[in-house]
Amino acid sequence: MFHLPIKEFFYSSYRIHTEFSDETKTLKGAGTGFVLEIAPGVAWIITNRHVIDIDYRRKDAKYKNFKLSQFIITGRDPNDQEYSFYLHEDAEIFYHEDYENDVAIIRAHVYLVPGQRIHWHFTLSHLATKEIYQTILPFDWICYSGFPPTHDKLANRPIVRSGHIASDPRFDYSWDSDNRGQCVAYEGFSYEGSSGSPIFVPPRGIQGLPDTRHGYLIGINAGHIPVEHGVHSGISYFYKSTVILEIIEKNNLKEKLNN
Numbered sequence: 048m049f050h051l052p053i054k055e056f057f058y059s060s061y062r063i064h065t066e067f068s069d070e071t072k073t074l075k076g077a078g079t080g081f082v083l084e085i086a087p088g089v090a091w092i093i094t095n096r097h098v099i100d101i102d103y104r105r106k107d108a109k110y111k112n113f114k115l116s117q118f119i120i121t122g123r124d125p126n127d128q129e130y131s132f133y134l135h136e137d138a139e140i141f142y143h144e145d146y147e148n149d150v151a152i153i154r155a156h157v158y159l160v161p162g163q164r165i166h167w168h169f170t171l172s173h174l175a176t177k178e179i180y181q182t183i184l185p186f187d188w189i190c191y192s193g194f195p196p197t198h199d200k201l202a203n204r205p206i207v208r209s210g211h212i213a214s215d216p217r218f219d220y221s222w223d224s225d226n227r228g229q230c231v232a233y234e235g236f237s238y239e240g241s242s243g244s245p246i247f248v249p250p251r252g253i254q255g256l257p258d259t260r261h262g263y264l265i266g267i268n269a270g271h272i273p274v275e276h277g278v279h280s281g282i283s284y285f286y287k288s289t290v291i292l293e294i295i296e297k298n299n300l301k302e303k304l305n306n
Contacts, residue, residue, distance in 0.1 A: 050250040052190050052207075052262055058123050059169065059245055060192040060205045063094060066117035067101045067110070074101065074113065079193035079205070079243040079268070080120060082168035083152075083291070085300050090168070092120060092153040093291060094243035095269050096142055099151055120155075121203065129203060141294050147228030148290045149269045152300075169245070171301075174288045175263040180216055182260050183248060187212045189233060191268050191285075193244030210235025213282055216265075220284060222272045229287040230269065237271040237283035244268035246285045264288055 065076040078098035083091045097103045099118065102110045118134035132155070139154040175183070192207040199206060214220040214232035221227045233246075246266040252259030266285035274280045295301055 050262070052247050052249045056190070056245075056247055057192055057205065057207050060194065061092075061120045061122040062194045062198075062203065062205070063098060063243065064117070064119040064121070065099060065115060067113040068116040069112040069114070073116065074110075076101065077194065077240045079241055081243070081245045082122075083174075084168055084170050085295060090155045092155050093245075093267060094151055094153070095149045095267060095286075096151045097149055097269075098243050099140070099153070103149070123204075141298050141300070143228075143290050143294050144297060145228055147226055148286055149228065149230075150267055150286050150290045150294065152291065152294050169264050171295075173264045174292060175248070175265040176292065177289055179260075179263055180265070180287070180289065182258075183212065183216045183265060185212055185215055187216075187248055189235075189246055189248050189265070191235070191241070191244040191246050193241035193268065195236075195238040195241040197238075198240070208235060210283070216287075222282075222284070227284075229290050230284045231266065231287060232272070232282050232284050234281060235283050236279060236281065237268055238279075241268055242270060267291075 059081050061080050063078040063080050067074045078094055080092045080094035083093050085091050099115055101113050119131050121129060121131040123129055135155060141152040143150055188211060190207055190209045192205045194205055197206060210233045212231060213234045216231045220230050220232045245264055246268055248263055248265050250260060250262040266287050268285045271283040272280045
């Protein structure tokens with residue numbers, strides 16, 4: 048028996064607007080992100096690396112001179128009021144040591160801005176660990192909230208969609224026989240703008256019975272697998288929450304902030 052995701056999940060996603068500039072022109076981009084509290088009083092934005100690094104994974108040098116020149120993230124507070132904040136000029140960005148893990152953690156420095164209210168956010172207790180991943184199975188039901196082209200444009204609200212895990216989540220998935228990092232395939236549609244969406248596995252079972260599980264944030268949506276002529280295959284992929292935990296541990300983020 049599966050249950051609905053926690054009620055706050057719908058608005059846990061934030062819309063990201065980016066601009067990248069070189070000496071001659073500016074390019075605009077869009078994506079999704081969510082907020083994770085690693086230590087009290089600090090907002091950490093989680094999204095894909097390719098959302099903020101336009102040159103990421105490119106085999107040509109087309110964008111090598113472009114730099115992130117603007118980053119705006121927009122969400123809604125508990126009173127349903129839309130608010131936006133910019134990336135702080137001193138914001139720190141952390142990536143995984145494996146270049147293929149398409150995840151970015153941004154320390155945004157916004158919790159301490161007077162009068163600023165951050166909507167409900169994830170905490171470390173929501174992240175699925177390696178142990179939790181042993182309870183996640185092929186065909187498990189997942190849901191994800193974000194800002195694809197079909198999001199609610201009248202009110203600038205996200206939409207939430209569902210899918211099923213398509214690969215064995217105990218192992219890393221590859222769509223082309225190369226190492227693609229700690230990713231998992233799922234049956235569902237990821238489109239431009241929904242990169243960085245939180246992937247959530249809802250609670251399962253009844254408390255006290257075997258095979259019962261709480262709901263967990265298990266990853267970050269990253270893209271889809273195209274087939275001929277760029278047609279969507281119906282298979283998309285996300286990066287595991289363990290990538291976030293490894294970035295936190297590698298950089299001693301929790302310990303540094305608590306000292």
